[in-house]
Amino acid sequence: MKREAWFCDGNGKLEAPGRRAVVLAAAGAAVGWLGARSAWAQAAFGESKGDPPLLVVVFLRGGADGLNVVVPYADEDYYRFRPSLGIARPGDRRVGVGQPALDLDGFFGLNPALAPLLPEYKEGRMAVVQAVGSRDTTRSHFEAMSAMERGARDSSSGDQGGWLARYLNATEDGSAPLRAVSFSSVAPESLGGATHALTVESLDRYSLDAGSEVGGLLERMYAQGDDLMTRAGRETLSLLKALAKADPQGARPEGGASYPDSPLGRAFRQVAFVARQGLGLEVACLESMGWDSHVAQGRTEGWLTELLADLGGSVAAFLTDMGREAARTTVVVMSEFGRRIEENAGFGTDHGSGGAMLVLGAGVTGGRVYGRWPGLAASFKREPGDLLVTTDYRDVLSEVVASRLRPVETGRVFPGHLAAPVGLMAGRS
């Protein structure tokens, strides 16, 4: 049997609609599904209107060790609590202490594996928030992630549904086919309840392996129905149409950007790709797995270092790739909690509270470390010895939403939360 290419041939060129497709379209099969992308592109987000601002949220799953990401090297107790894991002071060139931290402000230093992001900080495009988090005290990955992704104070309070979904639903006007995308194996809770949001592990090989009639029949089967699967089917078919002409694998990053060959690097590359397709993309959710460093997390070698290098390299490549369009792009890096102040016997750290966030790109008043430092000794006094949270993560996110995304009352995105100013975002331009 000859297999027809449904959307594109091997060169990414759109195939002329076959006879059957024409018959189907004439028979009134939903919206014609060939060549629909250009209509959307021109109607909704053509060059005259410009592409919307883009928010990329990177979730470091497992609880990133904030104290070794943004190192409080000038807190006199840091090296006492972290005798084998502490990142050396900037300029410390002794043998056997690993790479030194990169100084940020005379008190904090950046983990050297994040060196690709140092220019962003120095040039004022990256802000750091330290001792930030939710008020969750379960120290459970799942509860703490759920709290943050729902935009709640802690795991036992707050509304169902994701904070990004609430933003998307509050500002939905039906004008864009793909407002949000998540590159992950399963959908993140932050997008739970959103329409026009798609979860996809990768866009490489994102095509239907069948002829045009099969595509048309699928579209008709999924045309009606309000159950979650049917809705997702419609969104999947929309994206297939929208990407019919595109070739994500063949797309060359711009500005010589070189992404790490990792799931996160590939996901960032694909965000840059989708953001340029004129689909109205506003929100992208990415995740990095494996931050649960109970054991052998290493100082400046080992797997925590590898994860940080992957993160730094991916974000830097993405900002380079976006080029001029970086001016509409903001990246937030967050994790469900930080880790215990004192290292454990396995050269790792257990689940803690306060952590670090990074905010980069458009609208950021960078080059500063935000948040009140609670002090390690003072934090340690309270059992079990976690960094106290002095900045509510919702304050940071509220500011990002208010300054970058479509106009929306941030109280609708974070119900019941009265956001306190952090000051890391410039006002709406």
Added chain:
Amino acid sequence: MTVSRREALGALAAAGLLGAGCRAPLPFGREAAFPAERVGDDEFERLLACFGYGARPGEAAQARELGAEAWFEGQLAAPDDEPLPLLARLLRLDVMHLSPWELRDWPEAAVLAQLQQATLLRAVESPWQLRERTVEFWNDHFNVYARKGLGAYRKPLDERLVARSHTFGHFPALLRASARSAAMLVYLDQQASQARHPNENYARELLELHTLGVDGGYTQRDVMEVARCFTGWTEERGFLKAKGAFKFDPALHDDGEKVVLGERIPAGGGVKDGERVLDIVSRHPATARHVSGKLCGFFLGDSAPRATAAVEMAFLDTGGSVKAMLQALFATGAWRDGAPVAKRPFDYAVSAVRALDGHTDGGRPLQDHLAAMGQAPHQWPMPDGYPIETEAWTGTLLARWNFALDLTRGGIGGTQVEVDRLERRGLTTEGLAGPTHSRLIESGTTSAEERWALALASPAFQWR
């Protein structure tokens, strides 16, 4: 004219009545929507879809002859061994009988592939479907990520000693087996825990995920005390040792007094400290509630609240008999008339092969499809197991459609379905896609292979 179950459900859902009062709050912006088309309206189709991976053609009729309860009891009484042809194929897989230390010279990828192969073979081919379903549940409940720290070598033994030895047995025994599984201990970093500064990873997940549940009334202090109790629980290591066997190392153990959930554990207990903890949490009422809730969620989806009280009671009455819990779950009838449950990719793929009366060797081509769909067995990184929420799986549809197309056209090596034979037997796509979509599919001019692929790709077949 009688009103079908589907129409009744649809009307109830439209009126917003379904599950009112007993349903957990739905995520923001979501209403209780069910698929317009529904397969398995037949009680016995549903029986096999809930307690197995769906019926092969003709199996629902056989179950009808037997009666639902007799079928179910027969499943609970499954013999240890599989029928000879399947057993012969399983025994050719080295992971079925070798131990971690015997597998050590193998490439990790080969071990992982065989591990998945055994899982797929049994799910598709075994007549003891309830056992496979329940093993899937326990593998999720006591999740071990086979790609962390060479877990692939330890997981085969873990599955034999935990999920398969106690599938329908008693929860306390399951828990004890899991706590002595090197796969679990190393996955949750227990080998790096010692008296000087215990590691909390296993202790926390033991309380939060395996037993009490996050609302089960334990504190951070309890986590730290439990971590102290389990210091020294590790795996055998070192030259010429049976690497991957359980070992208690007294040199690493904190022998001081501990207090766990208000109970004093005196100093000097050694390995008994951990065992004492397992006793305490096994008979804690929060564990009965938590495990029952999860079991019901796995089998019944949104209708779980209809059964949890009965199942919890069965747990408490029998000291955690899994058989009794499953019997209580069955007796509620929620599997018969409850809300549809979205299939996870593993369920989807296995039920697709079975619905088309196909066969598989469970080899890598099929495993690759499962990976693309997001649910390769034993490869969920987090300790909570693959999610059961529908929302988690809505991004996998394209991979499902491509799987269905590949399956029916014979493109998955080692996996065969014969759609021509199905049609000669007079079977139609209606049983898979529902009447409306089946008519739509049959109205096209696609090949037989594509018609059956479309039936598997239909909205209805995504649910059970």
